[in-house]
Amino acid sequence: KAGVTQTPRYLIKTRGQQVTLSCSPISGHRSVSWYQQTPGQGLQFLFEYFSETQRNKGNFPGRFSGRQFSNSRSEMNVSTLELGDSALYLCASSTGTGWTEAFFGQGTRLTVV
């Protein structure tokens, strides 16, 4: 059974640019959650999508957005990149129903210069 796949693994972008990250969940999972991880702030929840709808949202500015497709794959977009957006972006896959566990992808390391 394939795991959670995130692409790309590494990205270097310039301030002001935008970036799109992709996450393919485990087959049969309908929920994808996105997290930002930095050394100072730990794992911060961005948002969660279930059946193409954003169901939960963390406290991030509107520059951070996402979407989910009918095959449950999800994308996250960050516009007008800032230096502080440099982080490891992780997505987590789960069934999305009930109080179930989540499984993480390998992450995308974003560096903004």
Place this chain on the structure above:
Amino acid sequence: QKEVEQNSGPLSVPEGAIASLNCTYSDRGSQSFFWYRQYSGKSPELIMFIYSNGDKEDGRFTAQLNKASQYVSLLIRDSQPSDSATYLCAVNINRDNDMRFGAGTRLTVKP
């Protein structure tokens, strides 16, 4: 008050000892609790989950839950150097999969 709190450590134990990791959470409605292990430069890996009060054992790992005290712990018996990692406590704050994480406790097991 943070939703999920952990001692940041670092926690250092000798090889073969018991490592005890603690976590408290603020939302009394939380029903499911998870421990993830994260090696440096890697993504978090699920090692234990617990839903009911009491203890749950899996090999060298034991998760303990006390909902009245809003407290979750992870015990690692016979600690090995390969257990050296950051351990993240996570809590589902609603049934719609809204999972929140603690800052993590860094564990070092010394040979």
